[in-house]
Structures are given as structure tokens and as C-alpha cells.
Amino acid sequence: MRRKKIVRDTKETQIILALEVDGTGAYEIDTGCGFFNHMMELFTRHGRFDIAIDCKGDTDVDYHHTVEDIGIALGRAFREALGDKKGIYRYGSMLLPMDEALILTAVDIGGRSSVNFDVEIPAQKVGDFDTELVKEFVLALAREMGLTVHIRMLAGENTHHIIEGIFKSLGRSLRQACAIEEEYADEIPSTKGVL
Template sequence: MRRKKIVRDTKETKIVLALEIDGTGAYEINTGCGFLNHMLELFTRHGRFDIAVDCNGDTEVDYHHTVEDIGIAMGSAFKESLGDKRGIYRYGSMLLPMDEALILCAVDISGRSCVNFDVQIPAQKVGDFDTELVKEFIEAFAREMGLTIHVKMLAGENTHHIIEAVFKGMGRALRAACAIEDEYADEIPSTKGVL
């Protein structure tokens, strides 16, 4: 089974995160931020991963450290769960509609971090969540996992819908990229022989 438990304990956050890549979409998520909980639940459900997150962060300051550190922990869990990445499809993409919003998300589990985030988020906040933290989460996650990710907004007006489509699209694209290609289950999907 491809699974990992990560404990991250800093002066800013205390995080315990458990991931099972080959899951059912089950989740237990407590980040201290309702909107982030909701987005991670969507990511988990649509990715069909099993994820448990418990975070005690310095939310009296703001959600920045919580969001970034959960991204780091989650990226680390994915990287370690995938091991040498033998047999994975490696690439995945999703064109995801959420009412008037339309988001393209494409990923490459390349071992290299690259983020192209081309999303215009209309509002600065959803509830008490700073929407600029969406990009912070993706950058921390991609950096730690060694993931190339392109997120492009093709349409959208409602901030909640746009961000929801981003997280659902990421889940679906990663689900495809992490899947094992049965015919090539013993091969590293790279001409280099390593990812």
C-alpha cells in the first residue's frame, strides 16, 4: 500500500497528516480553518485518496503558516508514498467546471517543482480565508512533492466556485497521475530511468 504518516512540529504549526494514495476518498480534516477544511475535503474526495489532517497552528496571527505547512506536509506524504514512482502514469489533467467557473489543471510528477498559477481570484477573502493563500498552498505542495503543475482559469466570476474548481481539479489530475499503469508497473516512466 502507498501510504505515509507525516508529523511536522514547528513554533508556528503542529501537524499530523496521514495519506493513503490508493484510498476511497475518506477524510478527517481539522486545520483550524473552515474554508481550508472544505477545500481539502474536496481534493481528497475527488482524488479518491484517504487523508487525515490535524493541525494546531498560529491562527491568531492568520492562516498563512497553517496553509503553507499543510501544503509542505501533504507534498512530503505524496512524495514518500510514491517511492521511486515505478509504474505510475506520471501525467494527469482535468478540465473541471464548477457552475460558471472552468479550471484546467495539469500535473507531471516529474521530481521537479514548477508552478504556473494563472487564476484571477476576484475577492481577497472567502469568509476569513485570504484567497492569495491558494497559490501559497499549491507552491508549498509542489515544491515538497517535486510536482510540475499548471492551473489555468478559463472562466469564472464567483471566488468560492473558482477555488473549489481548483482543488477538485487538482485532486482529479493527481488521481490520474498517481495511478499505476498495469502494463508498465515495473518501469520508471522516464527515459532517464529515474524521477
């Protein structure tokens, strides 16, 4: 089974995160931020991963360290759970409508971190969540996982819908990319022979 548990303990956050790549979409998530809980639940359900997150962060300051450090822990969990990446599809994409919002996400688990985040989020906050933290989460995840990710907003007006579309489409794109291509289960999906 492709699974990993990560413990990250800093002066800013204490995180215990468990990931099961080949899951059912089950989650137990407590980030300390209601809106971010909701987004991570959507990511988990649509990715069909099993994810448990318990985070105690310096939320009296803001949610920046919490969101970024969860991205770091999750990226590390994916990287370590996927191991040598033998048999994975490697690439995944999703064009996802969320009411008036339309989000295109494409990923490559190729070992190189790159983020193209072409999204204009209308509001600075949803509840008490700073919306600029969405990009910070993606950057941290990509850096730790060795992930190239493109996220483009093709339409959207409602901030909640736009962000929800991002987390759902990212989950579904990673689900495709992490899946095992049975016919080539013993091969590394690269001409280099390593990812």
C-alpha cells in the first residue's frame, strides 16, 4: 500500500498528517481553520485519497504558517508514498466547473517543482481565511512533492466557488497522475529511467 505518515513540529505548527494514496476519499481533518478544513476535505474526496490531518498552528497570528506547513507535509507524504514512482501515469488534468467558475488544472509528477498559478481571486478573504494562501499551499505542495502544476481560471466571479474549483480539480488531477497504469506497472514513466 502506498501510504505515509508525516510529523512536522516547528515553533509555528505541530502537524500529524497521514496519507493513503489508494484510498476511498475518507478524511479526518482539523487544521484550525474552518474554510481550509472544507477545502482539504474536497481535495481528499475528489482525489479519492484517505487523509488525516491534525494541526495546531499559530492561528492567533494568521493562517499562513498552518496552510504552508500542511502543504509541505502533504507534499512530502506524497513524494515518500509514491517511492520510485514505478507504474504511475505521472500526468493528470481536470477541467472543472463549479457553478460560474471554470478551473483548468494539469500536473506532472516528474520530480521538478514548477507552479503556474493564473488565477485572479476577487476577494481577499473568505470568512477569516486569506485567499492569497491558496497559492502558498500549492507552492509548498509542489516544492516538496517535486510537482509541476498549472492552474488556470477560465471563468469565475465568486471567490468561494473559484477556490473550491481549485481544490477539487487539483485533487482529481493528482488522482489521475498517481494512478497505476497496470500495463506498465513495472516501468518508470520517463525515458531517463528515473523520476
